Amino acid sequence: MFFFVLFAVVMGAAHYYIWKRAVRATTRPGRGRRIGTWVVLFLYLLVMSALAVSRLGESGFVAAVAWPGFIWLAGAFYFSLVLGVLEIPRLVLNRAAREHEAPVAVGAPTAEVEQPGAALEGQPADPGRRLFIARSLAVAGGVATAGVVGFGTTQALGDPVVKRVPVTLGKLDPRLSGYRIAVVSDIHLGPLLGRGHTERIVRMINEQRVDLVAIVGDLVDGTVAALGEAAAPLGDLVSTHGSFFVTGNHEYYSGVEPWVAELERLGVNPLRNERLRIERAGASFDLAGVNDVTGETFEDGPDYARALDGRDTSTPVVLMAHQPVAVRESAKHGVDLQLSGHTHGGQMWPFHLAVGLQQPVRSGLETVDGTQVYTSNGAGFWGPPVRVGAAPDISVVELRHKFAG
Known part of the structure; x- marks a missing residue:
């Protein structure tokens, strides 16, 4: 109000x-x-x-x-x-x-x-x-x-740009060099973006033949009853190790528990302050996810200790967190790479100037407190179906060993 x-x-x-x-x-x-x-x-x-x-x-x-x-x-x-x-x-x-x-x-x-x-x-x-x-x-x-x-x-209404983002991780096993993660955020299904939007995103991700899909929040602007059909094509995502999701602020405005249950039904795995081991060719890294900070208002906030403590620190950890500002805490827990969205890259110039007042990274790959943060512009929009100076994107993050060419 x-x-x-x-x-x-x-x-x-x-x-x-x-x-x-x-x-x-x-x-x-x-x-x-x-x-x-x-x-x-x-x-x-x-x-x-x-x-x-x-x-x-x-x-x-x-x-x-x-x-x-x-x-x-x-x-x-x-x-x-x-x-x-x-x-x-x-x-x-x-x-x-x-x-x-x-x-x-x-x-x-x-x-x-x-x-x-x-x-x-x-x-x-x-x-x-x-x-x-x-x-x-x-x-x-x-x-x-x-x-x-x-x-x-x-x-805003055209196809998202497919960005290819190489990220070097010092602790990455050489056998995992070339591991590819499709990062998509801020899809914002709602009154202006429906099933066709989801189908396009799924098609574009599947064309990349990635190892893993990371959906980093703000999938919806409405309830499961209103938008469940629009989200259904997410069940067609194809990757080697599956699709994963963390909450954004808009999930809490739209009914977070029904949406978590719906995504699980579609085969998209929510990471709610938890992590799992990703293995390939005898090598491994950790994938973790934390709830969005907005969840604190709903007694469902981020818990970095639960998600990150007690792991094998000799291997890298990739953290999914909706807002780039989460890096302030994730860096304290030794996160190697954080995948985020939320900012829309500013969406409409000159709002990118305001983003910098709240978030440490507006768009792209940067290092904050020793942790690399990749922030997607998002594949949708909020409010006006207009993007000026911040084209929508789907990003393919390629993990590389530090000595890889």
């Missing part, structure tokens, strides 16, 4: 700004302004309605509200951002218009002639010229917004 209220306030402010610059400033009082005002109000209510129905699963009604609502959410964000940037040329053009219209008296002192418009500094430009400037900037802002959102939509 707090998030919904905060979202309503922020969106209200954004829509008021859009109304001020794209309606009030571009129209004269009358019918056109009234229509524009009602349009902006409708768009605001559409965004709020999309958020309200987003956890109701797949249905024609939900899709009819969610698709335009969430696309406009991205549009409202970028339109506000572009209009804000255009405030500078707006001020410059309006000032130039005032100076152009300033009268100069015949025989006036030279000092006054050298400062055209100074006497009218506080007066507005000619209403017609000001209206032309406002309309021109609003159109430019609208075109730019449409271009960005259109491009971002094609990125």
Whole structure:
């Protein structure tokens, strides 16, 4: 409820700004302004309605509200951002218009002639010229917004990029060099992404012929009753050592226990603060998984000691943890490689700047406190079906011995 209220306030402010610059400033009082005002109000209510129905699963009604609502959410964000940037040329053009219209008296002192418009500094430009400037900037802002959102939509709805990520582990047995793990996160099945999305991801992973599949949280945005059919293709995942799953924050919002049971039924193995030994050709490493930190609110939080203590430290351990920030604890337990998601790579520029305030890794492979962390951009999206500067991905992490070529 707090998030919904905060979202309503922020969106209200954004829509008021859009109304001020794209309606009030571009129209004269009358019918056109009234229509524009009602349009902006409708768009605001559409965004709020999309958020309200987003956890109701797949249905024609939900899709009819969610698709335009969430696309406009991205549009409202970028339109506000572009209009804000255009405030500078707006001020410059309006000032130039005032100076152009300033009268100069015949025989006036030279000092006054050298400062055209100074006497009218506080007066507005000619209403017609000001209206032309406002309309021109609003159109430019609208075109730019449409271009960005259109491009971002094609990125979000297109096939995820398959990334190949070599990771060298010092303790890895040479016989395991080349071991391949498909990492996928943030699939976000829900009102906008259904069974077809899952089928595409499963097909793309199976084409890679990997040794193991790691699904690192935020699979769903809805209940098993609403989305069980959409998740069903996960039962068709094929790999040498199976498919594994750890909870993300959205599983706790969607009913974590029914989803864990459903994934087990599909043959996807949840790792809930536990680990197992992965063996090949007489060599082995540990695969572990911890619950997402959001589980603490549901008395189901991460337990690193349970998952990691008492193992053979002469072999490496790969930890599945939804949020990269888990590395602060996993490093203390000697984790060699952590596989994470959650950040969406920022999803829509410039939100990647905010991600860095909360998470130590936004995207890709980095080392934190001596532990390597790989963070996927995720294969889906949350909210707007738009990605700008952070294409969706499925990653194939290839473990390598330190002396491998």
